[in-house]
Amino acid sequence: MTIKTSKNANSWSVEVLNSECFCISLDTSALRQSLESEIGEPGLFDLIQQRCPYLFATRPVFLSHEHMLRMARLVQAIESVVALPAYCDEVLATAPAIARHDPGGAKGVFFGYDFHVTEGSFGLIEINTNAGGAMLNAVLAWAQRACCVAVDGLLPPPATADAFEEEIVAMFRNEWSLCGHDRPLRSIAIVDENPEQQYLYPEFLLFQRLFQRRGLHAVIAAPTEFTLSAGVLWHGEVAIDLVYNRLTDFSLAEPASATLREAYLGNAMVLTPHPQAHALYADKRNLALLGDATRLQALDVPQATQDVLLAGIPHTEIVEAQHAERLWRERRRLFFKPFAGFGGRAAYRGDKLTQRVWQEILAGGYVAQALVAPGGRVISNQEPVQVLKFDLRDYVYDGRVQWVAARLYQGQTTNFRTPGGGFAPVYEGPAEGHAGWPSRACTPDPHASRLFLLDQDRVQPLAHDRYVALARGEAAAAEFAGHRFILVCHRTTASALPSTTCSCTARSGARRRRSERLWRPRSCYRRFSTFTTSIHKSLANIASGAASI
Numbered sequence: 001m002t003i004k005t006s007k008n009a010n011s012w013s014v015e016v017l018n019s020e021c022f023c024i025s026l027d028t029s030a031l032r033q034s035l036e037s038e039i040g041e042p043g044l045f046d047l048i049q050q051r052c053p054y055l056f057a058t059r060p061v062f063l064s065h066e067h068m069l070r071m072a073r074l075v076q077a078i079e080s081v082v083a084l085p086a087y088c089d090e091v092l093a094t095a096p097a098i099a100r101h102d103p104g105g106a107k108g109v110f111f112g113y114d115f116h117v118t119e120g121s122f123g124l125i126e127i128n129t130n131a132g133g134a135m136l137n138a139v140l141a142w143a144q145r146a147c148c149v150a151v152d153g154l155l156p157p158p159a160t161a162d163a164f165e166e167e168i169v170a171m172f173r174n175e176w177s178l179c180g181h182d183r184p185l186r187s188i189a190i191v192d193e194n195p196e197q198q199y200l201y202p203e204f205l206l207f208q209r210l211f212q213r214r215g216l217h218a219v220i221a222a223p224t225e226f227t228l229s230a231g232v233l234w235h236g237e238v239a240i241d242l243v244y245n246r247l248t249d250f251s252l253a254e255p256a257s258a259t260l261r262e263a264y265l266g267n268a269m270v271l272t273p274h275p276q277a278h279a280l281y282a283d284k285r286n287l288a289l290l291g292d293a294t295r296l297q298a299l300d301v302p303q304a305t306q307d308v309l310l311a312g313i314p315h316t317e318i319v320e321a322q323h324a325e326r327l328w329r330e331r332r333r334l335f336f337k338p339f340a341g342f343g344g345r346a347a348y349r350g351d352k353l354t355q356r357v358w359q360e361i362l363a364g365g366y367v368a369q370a371l372v373a374p375g376g377r378v379i380s381n382q383e384p385v386q387v388l389k390f391d392l393r394d395y396v397y398d399g400r401v402q403w404v405a406a407r408l409y410q411g412q413t414t415n416f417r418t419p420g421g422g423f424a425p426v427y428e429g430p431a432e433g434h435a436g437w438p439s440r441a442c443t444p445d446p447h448a449s450r451l452f453l454l455d456q457d458r459v460q461p462l463a464h465d466r467y468v469a470l471a472r473g474e475a476a477a478a479e480f481a482g483h484r485f486i487l488v489c490h491r492t493t494a495s496a497l498p499s500t501t502c503s504c505t506a507r508s509g510a511r512r513r514r515s516e517r518l519w520r521p522r523s524c525y526r527r528f529s530t531f532t533t534s535i536h537k538s539l540a541n542i543a544s545g546a547a548s549i
Contacts, residue, residue: 030143058379060425071401075113076399098252103179103272109273110397115391134402140424155427187240193223195246223257291316331358334371336361392406407424409421
């Protein structure tokens with residue numbers, strides 16, 4: 001690992017980091033500790049490993065400060081349009097009747113604005129109003145480990161995740177207060193259909209424990225478990241003040257949701273997020289409106305806001321039979337989604353369409369969106385190279401971004417079925433012109449600090465992943481017992497190295513490939529300069545039965 005300088009620092013360096021930096025990875029021991037000790041949920045780590053082994057990605061994603069700001073500006077622009085009475089009237093006119101019920105002041109918790117962002121492209125893919133993963137990403141932030149000083153500063157302090165948890169609790173209490181209640185919030189129900197069978201059930205447990213630690217009574221329940229009596233929603237013997245709604249029955253139209261629907265329409269509890277929020281934000285038809293200059297002008301949206309919207313929302317149109325021929329012809333550049341779709345279900349890349357699926361799309365209920373390529377993250381420097389796609393999610397409450405996370409995956413859409421994929425932390429670079437990272441960003445080439453294994457008759461480079469395992473004490477001791485290691489700065493070009501990145505420098509054979517070098521230990525020592533004291537432990541013995549460096 002070394003330091004590489006870029007004149008055009010931010011986005012260029014971010015692309016390099018996402019391709020070549022493997023210095024930060026998921027620390028499963030820290031993850032277990034966070035889940036079971038600090039959070040106090042014994043067995044949760046094992047539950048995740050058994051039911052959803054690809055929930056957490058092995059690598060983080062890097063993003064430029066400018067792209068972070070651009071996502072936030074687009075969120076604010078959309079929020080400003082949704083606040084317009086004319087927009088609400090137009091959207092709610094075609095929404096289910098329940099969406100026109102006044103939610104009593106509740107804003108809706110955990111909106112998810114999902115983006116595809118690369119160095120050369122940017123686009124808001126969709127908005128969700130019951131976005132999952134916020135608590136899981138807070139836990140994930142505690143479980144990242146850097147293997148070197150150069151990137152250790154990128155990891156946020158634990159207080160960042162702690163503050164996010166406090167903000168989550170404050171958000172739910174604010175929803176309660178906004179609905180006109182003077183007394184404190186006392187009880188919350190986390191509701192989903194068959195919650196124990198949901199893929200993100202571990203997150204429900206995390207929310208339950210978080211609420212309980214803050215003095216709130218919290219239950220996890222299916223919508224059929226409630227009763228309504230005398231204007232109060234009950235779960236067994238507990239009166240429920242607020243329902244944290246994780247249902248995908250967005251308009252509460254299913255028979256199983258009948259009690260919740262009646263309670264909501266009778267203002268017997270606070271429901272968040274609610275049907276009106278879904279209609280105003282998450283219906284995919286809204287993207288067609290928000291990306292249409294003519295319709296935005298008709299709503300009297302300021303020009304500056306229009307510019308942000310039109311530059312950030314890919315062209316989206318409602319699929320209509322009269323445009324079938326053109327859409328089929330252009331399908332390879334399009335992505336098709338149902339109006340009320342979620343989780344990538346029934347969503348299709350145009351180049352993957354069959355005639356059978358195409359006829360289903362033409363039957364109605366779909367939008368066609370211009371294809372925006374997702375980002376790419378190389379997750380290992382081992383052959384064959386594995387590259388995963390990623391999207392970015394802004395968790396938003398009341399127009400403000402609370403947290404940014406990534407999801408790594410293979411396939412058409414995010415799926416949490418990809419080895420090495422899942423939720424990933426997002427590390428942000430500083431503003432353009434900042435003197436620090438990423439104008440000096442870690443990359444393995446052309447200069448590299450490497451750990452070399454000194455065998456009886458040769459010097460053998462040790463793979464970076466195995467070096468990380470050794471540094472953490474995770475490698476098998478027997479494999480390395482009795483061997484010696486040396487941490488050196490290996491030159492593959494003749495250019496000078498920054499003095500802060502190396503412990504010693506190879507003085508001969510600088511242009512030869514590492515694989516071509518076969519040195520005996522004694523001659524090897526003569527070929528290296530004096531070690532500096534600033535780099536780890538430059539020489540160490542691997543003691544029998546305990547590998548270390």
